[in-house]
Amino acid sequence: MMRAEGKATRSANRSSPWKSSYVAYGLLLGSLLVLLYLMVSTQFSYSQKALLDPAAIDSAGTIPAKHRRSHPGQATVDDASRGMEEFSRDEEEEEKAKAHTEPSTPRRQEKQDESEQQWAGRNSIEEQLGNEMKSDNWEAKSQDKNEEAAESKEFGGGTDDYNNVANAKPICDTSFGKYDICELAGDARAQGGPGATVTLVSPRAPPKEWQIKPYSRKYLDGLKAVTVRSVPNPGDAPQCTTQLNIPAMVIELGGLTGNYWHDFTDVLVPLFIGARRFNGEVQLLVVNLLPFWVDRYKRIFGQISRHDIVDFENDDGAVRCYPHVVVGYGSRKEFTIDPSLDETGGDYTMLDFTRFLRHAYSLPRDRPIKLGDVRPPGGRRRRPRMIILERTNSRKILNLPEVVAAAEAAGFKVTVAGRPKASYDEFTREMNSFDVMVGVHGAGLTNCVYLPTGAVFLQIVPYGRLEEIARTDFGDPARDMGLRYIEYSVAAEESSLMGVFGKEHPMIKDPAAIHLSGWGNVAEWYLGKQDVRINVERFRPSLLRALEHLQ
Known part of the structure; x- marks a missing residue:
């Protein structure tokens, strides 16, 4: 027993050091x-x-x-x-x-x-503008970029990204039924002659060709077309013989040019719309040039362009190169400017056009007389000046002396004028001296452009439901010029057609039916074969309204 216990004790003593080392490890x-x-x-x-x-x-x-x-x-x-x-x-x-x-x-x-x-550099302009919105000068930056983008799209199509050519504005806009307009910016080459062409060289513009009649009413017969092209390579265009660092405009003087109202409506107003933005630094390339007609309005042309006019049809052998060429011109409304529709490049209005004319002809009066403000030394009030335009063909005032007497009795100093005998320059100065202009609907009323702003324009409208035509041709434009517009509609009893047809004839009884029958009857009778005899008692309130406008 003692031996066994000692053996066990020795075994335990032998294993204890190993266990201790394991724990330490x-x-x-x-x-x-x-x-x-x-x-x-x-x-x-x-x-x-x-x-x-x-x-x-x-x-x-x-x-x-x-x-x-x-x-x-x-x-x-x-x-x-x-x-x-x-x-x-x-x-x-x-x-x-x-x-x-x-x-x-x-x-x-x-x-x-x-x-x-x-x-x-990797992202689009839209993303860059979105990032710049966080900066203080984002508005100025975005305005500059928008103007640059608009200019590149307007003048020749596209941006510097060649992949966006399909989204660019076309060089020629032929979508409007009245006239076409083309804008070529960059390397634009104008080659005159019978087959006149204007070519834009630009890798951004895909090859294309248009036939453009550069007049404000492209639907008229007898107009001549100019070929407008875009090509990607200089070798595909005629080589320049003359290089000018100014814009050019290609226009036509055919159509209805020669009728006084159409002179302004079809040519002079549209020319102002298209060229005024260049401030005289533009050259006119004219198809169907009429030298005598240009000479009549030489002061207006001199303000539009300080450069020689080119007879484009007879400019054989010359290739004139410009940084910018406009082909065509027009206005969306008759005898006026609508800045919301007409791209003038400067938000010009008809009021700006009349100021432009006064400057061109050095006309002295910007405003009409204001009654009560000016009294001569004797104390007697100065009478406002009235001009009554006399027609010699159709739409004559048959009792003109009675009308003059009624106007003088109302307080006006009256002058009756027919076709001007003086030079056109002198005639414009005479027109500018009047405070009131009176006349039967017709081309002579175009002289309202020379009246001072705020003057009175009294239009006598012949019988036959012509009020809408009268307002479109003169009424709305007069208001756009800053004139005080009054309209006097002739009654059936004041029309010479009453004696021709009698009051039961459709021409008198039913003018609407005459209009539905076609423009021919309207033009022949209501405009071509009608005179008027004004009822001065019925007319007197219109004269008094004219005086009120000058108070």
């Missing part, structure tokens, strides 16, 4: 694992703090070594990991991607700016 290994865990955790928390805390980023724009994190998949146990002195390339790209959430330092801001410049 285990404790040591556990301590190392805990230390490793703490170091890894500390390193990870520091690197996260460096990404979020501005104080963790040093002045050079880098994260200090104690805050850096390693490349994914590489463990950091202790300071022996300092071989990672810089971020890896993948981490730098990741940091750039997060730049918009991180505070900017000079170095990082520089990299961010470089990245934005590269981005701007």
